[in-house]
Amino acid sequence: MGLYLSKKIKIYSPKISSKLVIYHDSDWHVGVNSDMKRMYQVQEEVERIQPDFRLISGDILDDAEVRNTKNGKEVLNLLKRSEEICPTIVSMGNHDNAHKVGQGELDWEYSFDPDWYRKIEEVTSSHLIKYNEIYEGNVWLDDQIEIVVMNPPYEHYFEKEEAKQDFLEYYQKKNLHFQTGKDHFHILVLHTPAVAPELVQDLPILKEADIVTSGHMHAGIVPPYVRPLMNVFKNHWGLRSPNNQLLWNAKYCWGKISKDDTDFIVNPGVTKIGPEKTGVLQQLNKVLPNESYCIEVHPEEKQKVLSR
Numbered sequence: 001m002g003l004y005l006s007k008k009i010k011i012y013s014p015k016i017s018s019k020l021v022i023y024h025d026s027d028w029h030v031g032v033n034s035d036m037k038r039m040y041q042v043q044e045e046v047e048r049i050q051p052d053f054r055l056i057s058g059d060i061l062d063d064a065e066v067r068n069t070k071n072g073k074e075v076l077n078l079l080k081r082s083e084e085i086c087p088t089i090v091s092m093g094n095h096d097n098a099h100k101v102g103q104g105e106l107d108w109e110y111s112f113d114p115d116w117y118r119k120i121e122e123v124t125s126s127h128l129i130k131y132n133e134i135y136e137g138n139v140w141l142d143d144q145i146e147i148v149v150m151n152p153p154y155e156h157y158f159e160k161e162e163a164k165q166d167f168l169e170y171y172q173k174k175n176l177h178f179q180t181g182k183d184h185f186h187i188l189v190l191h192t193p194a195v196a197p198e199l200v201q202d203l204p205i206l207k208e209a210d211i212v213t214s215g216h217m218h219a220g221i222v223p224p225y226v227r228p229l230m231n232v233f234k235n236h237w238g239l240r241s242p243n244n245q246l247l248w249n250a251k252y253c254w255g256k257i258s259k260d261d262t263d264f265i266v267n268p269g270v271t272k273i274g275p276e277k278t279g280v281l282q283q284l285n286k287v288l289p290n291e292s293y294c295i296e297v298h299p300e301e302k303q304k305v306l307s308r
C-alpha cells in the first residue's frame with residue numbers, strides 16, 4: 001500500500017462562523033494499467049476525515065484514452081463515493097484532455113472533452129458554466145462560501161514566457177469574477193499554480209480569492225523528506241516551476257504560500273510522476289508517499305486579523 005501523508009494546513013478567516021474542513025488532492029494520473037490502490041487509499045482518508053468539501057485540482061487521468069477503459073469507470077465510481085461523503089468539486093488538468101499521438105515526451109494533443117466532463121458533473125457537485133468553448137465558472141455557493149473553478153487551456157499554462165500576455169488578455173476578456181462580495185469566503189480551484197501573483201500580477205479574480213488551490217507541479221519532483229532542507233528561502237521551491245524556472249527560482253511548487261490576502265495552496269499530488277513511465281521514474285512513483293492536504297479554515301475575529 002505504501003506510505004500516506006495527509007498534511008494539515010491551517011487558515012484563519014473572519015468570513016466563516018464555524019470551522020471548515022476541506023480535503024484537497026490532485027494529480028491522480030490514472031493510466032490504463034494503473035494500480036488503483038492509491039486512489040482507494042485516498043477515498044478511505046476522505047471517509048475517515050469526513051470533510052465539509054473535497055476539492056480535486058485536476059490531472060485525474062494521465063491520458064484522455066483512459067476515459068473509455070475499466071479504470072475510467074473506476075474513476076467515476078470513486079468520485080461518486082466521494083460525493084456521498086461531501087460535495088466534491090473537480091477542476092480539469094492538462095492530462096485529463098491529453099491524447100498521446102507519438103512516442104516522444106512532447107507528443108501530445110490537447111482538446112477539452114465536454115462528454116467526459118458531463119460524466120464527472122453527473123456524479124459530483126461540479127457544475128460549470130460554459131464560456132465560449134471552455135467550461136469554467138461558478139460551481140458552489142452558500143451563505144458563506146463561493147467556489148469558482150478555472151480550467152485554463154494548456155496553451156495558457158505559459159511554460160513559454162510569451163503565453164503570459166495571451167493568458168491575461170484571455171481572462172480579462174472573459175471577465176471572470178466571484179459573484180459574491182468580500183463578506184463571502186472565496187475559493188478558486190484550478191490545476192496549474194502558474195497564475196500565482198509573482199507570475200501574473202493583474203488577474204482580478206486572484207485578488208478576490210481567499211484561497212487558491214492547485215496541483216500540477218508534483219512538488220517539483222522533490223520527495224517530502226528533502227523539501228524542508230530545500231526550502232531555505234521560504235518559497236516552496238522544487239526542481240522546476242510552473243513558469244519553467246529551475247531550482248531556487250522555481251517557486252510555487254508545493255505547500256501553502258501566503259501573499260497579500262490570498263493563500264496559494266499547491267498540492268504535491270497523489271502520484272509524483274505519470275504512472276506509465278518506466279524504469280527509475282516508475283520506481284520513484286512507488287517509493288514516494290501518497291500526499292494530500294487537509295485544509296482547516298478557522299473562524300477569526302476581524303480585529304485579530306488586522307493586528308496580525
Ligand SMILES: [Fe+2]
Pocket residue numbers: 059093094095191216217
Ligand atoms: Fe498537470
